Every structure is written in C-alpha cells, then in structure tokens.
Amino acid sequence: MTEVRPPYDDEIDLFELFETLWRGKWKIITTTFVAALVGITFSFVQPNSYQVSTPIQNGKQSVFLPYIALNDLLKDKGLLFDSEKNSIGFSFNSVSVFEMFVAEFNDYEEMINVLSDNYFVKQSIEDLDETDKRRALINFAKSFALKPPSKNGESWLLSFEWHDGLEGARLLDDAIQQTLINTQKLTKGNIDNLASSVDIRNSFEVDKLRNELRLIGQSEKTRDKKKVQYLIEQSAIAKEIGIESNRLTPNDLSQNLQNGISLSVGSNEIPFYLRGYKAIDKEISLISNRSDEEALLMASGYIEIERKILWLENDLSSSQLRSSSQLIATDSPNKWVKYDLALADSKSQKKSKLYVALSIVLGGMIGIIFVLVNNSIRKRKESASKV
Structure with missing residues (x-):
C-alpha cells in the first residue's frame, strides 16, 4: 500500500512563527547573553590604539628676521634660490626651512632612531634578525606620518596611531625635535659649503x-x-x-x-x-x-x-656667510615650525560598543535560527510518528 504524505504548505504562518520564537525565547535570550559576554570579553582583550593628529605649519616670519641680511647676500652673489631663475640656489626663510623639515622627517631616520630606544618596540623586535628588525622599525615609523594639506586646507597634518596616546605623542615630539636639529645642521652645512664655494670661485x-x-x-x-x-x-x-x-x-x-x-x-x-x-x-x-x-x-x-x-x-x-652659519648654529630651531601636540585630536581606535552590539545581534540571530531549526526537526519527528 502506497504511503500518502501530506502536501507541504509553502505559506508562512507569522503567528505560528512568532509563537515558536516565543516558546524558545529563553534559548534566544541565553544565546544572546552568551554572545554579549563574548563581545564584552573580546573588547577588553583586544589591544587599544589611538589615532592622534595635529596641524603643523611654517614658523612665524618674525623668527627669520635675523636672516634678512643672509638672503640679501645670497641674492647679491647670485646664490639665492629662485624656482624659475636659480633652482640650485639656496634661501633661508619660513617656507624653505619647512620644506627641508618635511623632507628630513619623511626619510623616517629620526623616527626610527627614537623608536629603536622605545621599550615596547624593543620587546616587539628582540627576537628578529637585523634585517627584519630594520624592516619592523620602518613599519613602526610609518605609523607616524606628516601629511600634506588637503585640497582646500592650508596646514600640514602630523598624525600617528599608537597603543598609548601619550607615549605616541612623546615619541612624535622627540622625532620632531631630532628632525629640527638635523634641519639646523643641514642648513649650517649648506651655508658653510656656499662660503667655501664663494672662496673657490673667487x-x-x-x-x-x-x-x-x-x-x-x-x-x-x-x-x-x-x-x-x-x-x-x-x-x-x-x-x-x-x-x-x-x-x-x-x-x-x-x-x-x-x-x-x-x-x-x-x-x-x-x-x-x-x-x-x-x-x-x-x-x-x-x-x-x-x-x-x-x-x-x-x-x-x-x-x-x-x-x-x-x-x-x-x-x-x-x-659673512660663515657668520650667518654660526648664527644658525646658535639659534633655537624649535621656533622654525609651529605645532602643539597638547592640542592634538585623539581618537580611540577601540570600538567596544560596536563589538558588543555586533555580538548581541549575532547571538540573537544564532538563537533564532537554533529555535526555528529545532522546531522544524521536532515537527518532522512528530509527523513521522503519526504515520
């Protein structure tokens, strides 16, 4: 005798669905609660980092007033930089100094020097060979960036992402100070070379x-x-x-x-x-x-x-050029650029609320799916036992 199976009803009964979910509400709540606990635990375990940024720009023109005579001398000797007439010349003002500072900072050397003495970095690279250590230091250094102005912006932007905002700010400040000192040495060396070139030319x-x-x-x-x-x-x-x-x-x-x-x-x-x-x-x-x-x-x-x-x-x-070189050597380069890390915008990269919210949603979905699947299996078993 042929077994007659009842036809399947493809229509969804919303009331029945709601009733099924209501009966399994504690399972859904339990699953959601467990997932929320996992999300909270993950947010605590996940290491935090901070995205910090602050504007940086040219130093005030008044800082470079003592060097007017130097630029006049360079112009008189045909050594003053001019983008159209003398691209291999030299000038010393707020714009040219900031350009040297940017070029010096972007070679990463100062940042690498600072990071190589940091305890966290030392611990991170202590088991690597010299080549991998250098590569790791460069990757760490790339976390500290000097970005050009946006299309409608005026100021450059110093930014970094670090596990400790205060420590990152200190590291960045140390790197800036080293960059300014190297810019000062580079400028002095350029002036000394110009003085020597004048002597040779004469x-x-x-x-x-x-x-x-x-x-x-x-x-x-x-x-x-x-x-x-x-x-x-x-x-x-x-x-x-x-x-x-x-x-x-x-x-x-x-x-x-x-x-x-x-x-x-x-x-x-x-x-x-x-x-x-x-x-x-x-x-x-x-x-x-x-x-x-x-x-x-x-x-x-x-x-x-x-x-x-x-x-x-x-x-x-x-x-006179060598006198200007000595003036540069005794100057304080801290005034050559303007920035203030104390006023930096700091944002935590740790999204705890998002982790917890996603965990609750995911836990709820798992609970609902479990209840519906369990109910479907139960109904099949009941139908099979009646035949």
Whole structure:
C-alpha cells in the first residue's frame, strides 16, 4: 500500500512563527547573553590604539628676521634660490626651512632612531634578525606620518596611531625635535659649503685675472719693442736731415696726440721725426728702461683688472656667510615650525560598543535560527510518528 504524505504548505504562518520564537525565547535570550559576554570579553582583550593628529605649519616670519641680511647676500652673489631663475640656489626663510623639515622627517631616520630606544618596540623586535628588525622599525615609523594639506586646507597634518596616546605623542615630539636639529645642521652645512664655494670661485677668478695680466704684460712688451724700433728709425731720419729739436706746430702736436704714434708713413700723416731726434732718443731711453711693473701699468685694461683682483681678494662674502652659519648654529630651531601636540585630536581606535552590539545581534540571530531549526526537526519527528 502506497504511503500518502501530506502536501507541504509553502505559506508562512507569522503567528505560528512568532509563537515558536516565543516558546524558545529563553534559548534566544541565553544565546544572546552568551554572545554579549563574548563581545564584552573580546573588547577588553583586544589591544587599544589611538589615532592622534595635529596641524603643523611654517614658523612665524618674525623668527627669520635675523636672516634678512643672509638672503640679501645670497641674492647679491647670485646664490639665492629662485624656482624659475636659480633652482640650485639656496634661501633661508619660513617656507624653505619647512620644506627641508618635511623632507628630513619623511626619510623616517629620526623616527626610527627614537623608536629603536622605545621599550615596547624593543620587546616587539628582540627576537628578529637585523634585517627584519630594520624592516619592523620602518613599519613602526610609518605609523607616524606628516601629511600634506588637503585640497582646500592650508596646514600640514602630523598624525600617528599608537597603543598609548601619550607615549605616541612623546615619541612624535622627540622625532620632531631630532628632525629640527638635523634641519639646523643641514642648513649650517649648506651655508658653510656656499662660503667655501664663494672662496673657490673667487680664487679661480683671481687666477684667471692674473693670467690676463700676464698676457697683457707680454703683449705690452711686444708693443714696446715695436714702438722702440719705430722710434729708432724716426730718430735716424731726424739725425740724417739734421732735425735736433721739435719742428711741429701746436696744431700738429695735437693731431699727433689724437692719432697716436703711427708705425707707417702715409701721405695724410704728420712725420714723427719732426719732433727732433733729442726728444725721440729720450723717449727711446724711457721706454727701454721701464721695469715690468711700470710697463704693465701703462698697458690698456691694467687698472680695471687690478681693481677686480683687489675687490675679489677683499670680498667679505664668505666670512659673512660663515657668520650667518654660526648664527644658525646658535639659534633655537624649535621656533622654525609651529605645532602643539597638547592640542592634538585623539581618537580611540577601540570600538567596544560596536563589538558588543555586533555580538548581541549575532547571538540573537544564532538563537533564532537554533529555535526555528529545532522546531522544524521536532515537527518532522512528530509527523513521522503519526504515520
């Protein structure tokens, strides 16, 4: 005989469902309570961390007033930074110092140095080899960030996530202080290098000018020899025709002075021998007896080159740069950037309420599912026993 099974009713009876849940309410409550206890326990066991952030920006312009003379000197020497005209130059103001600070902080070295002395970090990496320790320190350092301004913001943002907010703030402050000190050393070193470069450049320029003087001296000697040879010939002509004294009129002398000594005789030139061989011989004697220094003094361009050499040899730029370097070395870099960790915004990353809420919801769902499944199994067993 064929067993007749009652057809399944696919419709959900809400009243029956509610009645089933009500009968199993204590199971649901118990499951929810246990899950809530697990959530509470988990929230206590889960390690907490804090997200802390505070703005940081350029130091006040007044802090850099003592360095106006330094920037003027750099501009005068063609060493002042200009993004368009002199990208390899240098400047010392609130903007340039902050840029150096950001670059120095973002290389992580200062943060790594600070973290390597921290007890919590030491405990975390004590069993690692040197390579893994370095990698771990870098990962810890990345928890401390210096973020650029947002699209509509003005200030940079210092932020970090650490298990202890106060300890994290202290670590960050130590790293900032180290960064400022390194920025100070870097700036001093740059100024010292600029001073040395000025000395080297001046030395090269002086050598170049002295070489020019040497060439001018050699050229002047050749010109004097040529001139003496010309005068000897003019003297011989004057002696040959018996012109002992000057035969030139004042107008002729004026024209000769304007034209200078000609080394050739042309139809439009006044013969030089008309001055007389006495004057010509005397001039030959004077030119021949000149010392090298006297000959150089008569050379064209000598005075201007000597003036340049004197100016370069007495240039105070390098000593002034070194004075500025010492001023930077004795300055307090703490004023070069503005920040206040005491006013930082601190947020706990531990979401205890969320953990508990999720546990209650999950516990309730498990309880409901357990009651419904248990009720379904019970009904099947009852139906099977009646057949």
